Amino acid sequence: MWTGSRRGQGYGSVNFLGKTWRTHRLAFALAHGEIAAGMHVLHSCDNPLCVEVSHLRLGTHRENMAERSAKGRTYRRGLGTKLSVATVKEMHRAHAGGESAASIARRLGISATHAGGVLRGLFWPGLFPGKP
Numbered sequence: 001m002w003t004g005s006r007r008g009q010g011y012g013s014v015n016f017l018g019k020t021w022r023t024h025r026l027a028f029a030l031a032h033g034e035i036a037a038g039m040h041v042l043h044s045c046d047n048p049l050c051v052e053v054s055h056l057r058l059g060t061h062r063e064n065m066a067e068r069s070a071k072g073r074t075y076r077r078g079l080g081t082k083l084s085v086a087t088v089k090e091m092h093r094a095h096a097g098g099e100s101a102a103s104i105a106r107r108l109g110i111s112a113t114h115a116g117g118v119l120r121g122l123f124w125p126g127l128f129p130g131k132p
Contacts, residue, residue: 002049010048010109027051049109088124
């Protein structure tokens with residue numbers, strides 16, 4: 001699990017040989033060689049901080065989107081997220097039980113902004129009627 005710096009969408013980030021890499025892409029490239037243009041490195045574990053090479057494989061954008069949809073990680077409006085309906089419900093239960101949005105975000109490997117938006121009902125609004 002990557003424990004260093006993070007960039008957008010919770011992915012690890014590192015500078016290597018003068019280039020900024022998402023850590024899962026660098027791990028894959030070091031293990032398997034150059035990544036062809038247009039190819040994505042997909043996680044079987046759905047954890048953006050994972051750099052375990054056995055959890056990574058090459059795929060197209062279309063494959064990535066199909067997998068995301070099949071695993072229920074798509075907003076109703078078509079915007080993507082790593083969160084499932086069950087995870088969003090658990091976030092609300094944990095927050096109601098006193099866990100802070102920042103703590104939930106760290107635990108799930110998402111940004112505090114994302115967690116706060118989920119907890120305020122800005123994302124996944126259909127799950128919690130009455131939230132804005």
